[in-house]
Every structure is written in structure tokens, then in C-alpha cells.
Amino acid sequence: MKAIDTRQYKYRNPAMTFYCPLCRTERAITVRPGLKPLHFVQMACVTGFLVWASWSLMGLGSFIWFFIVWGIFEAVLRATFRKEVPCPHCGFDASWYKRDVKVARKLVSDFWEGKKEPPAPETQQKSES
Numbered sequence: 001m002k003a004i005d006t007r008q009y010k011y012r013n014p015a016m017t018f019y020c021p022l023c024r025t026e027r028a029i030t031v032r033p034g035l036k037p038l039h040f041v042q043m044a045c046v047t048g049f050l051v052w053a054s055w056s057l058m059g060l061g062s063f064i065w066f067f068i069v070w071g072i073f074e075a076v077l078r079a080t081f082r083k084e085v086p087c088p089h090c091g092f093d094a095s096w097y098k099r100d101v102k103v104a105r106k107l108v109s110d111f112w113e114g115k116k117e118p119p120a121p122e123t124q125q126k127s128e129s
Contacts, residue, residue: 022108023090033081035073043069 014028043066050065058064086093091111097104 020087020090020092021094022092023087025087025089027087029081029084031077031081031084033078035077039073039077043073 011028011030014030015032017026017028019025020027046069047063047066050069051062054062054065082095085095086107091108093104093107096107
């Protein structure tokens with residue numbers, strides 16, 4: 001079985017490369033689901049600003065901002081990763097397949113239903129007459 005679409009370009013430094021198990025298209029995901037050291041530096045900068053801005057109101061309690069910022073960074077990074085997992089060519093989502101096969105099959109069938117073209121207006125008019 002031949003792949004539906006072969007990629008004509010390569011991603012620079014992909015986090016992971018693999019083949020879609022359903023359509024055999026080469027895939028690459030650019031985002032890792034975990035935090036890198038650079039993310040901790042960014043969190044420290046954001047936290048430093050928020051601590052500075054709220055120090056007069058909260059005092060030492062303003063260091064709670066670090067945990068709030070950490071949670072936000074984690075949530076955004078994981079949401080970005082989850083957005084890249086489904087195959088854009090066939091709709092296969094490995095994370096749903098791992099949790100529930102029936103839901104994964106439904107998502108793929110919904111993907112293909114959305115790809116179908118609506119019937120031409122002339123055909124609809126003839127069938128209504």
C-alpha cells in the first residue's frame with residue numbers, strides 16, 4: 001500500500017519522526033511533551049517580573065507565581081504537542097488509539113466524512129423534484 005502523501009520537505013531538528021501506522025506517511029513532531037532547560041529560564045524571567053510587580057501586595061507569598069507559571073507552561077506545551085499528534089492525511093490519533101480504540105476509529109471515520117465533498121447543487125435539485 002502506497003502512502004497517501006509523501007512529504008516534500010524535512011523539519012529542522014524534529015523531536016520525533018515516525019510513520020503513520022494507518023496511511024504510512026512519514027511524520028515529524030516538532031514539540032517535545034516535556035520542559036527543556038530553556039523553558040525553566042523563561043519561567044524564571046516571567047516569575048521574576050510577576051514577583052517584582054506583586055511584592056508590595058503579597059511579600060514572600062508572591063513566590064507562588066512560580067508554580068502558577070509552571071502549570072501554565074506545562075499546559076500550553078502539552079496542548080501544543082497534542083495538536084501535532086493526529087495525522088493530517090488520514091486523521092489517525094495515536095493518543096486516542098492508546099486510550100480507546102473505538103473512539104480512535106470514530107475519529108478517523110469522522111475525519112473522512114468531513115473530507116467528502118458535498119453533492120453538486122444540480123443533483124440536489126433533481127432529487128427534490
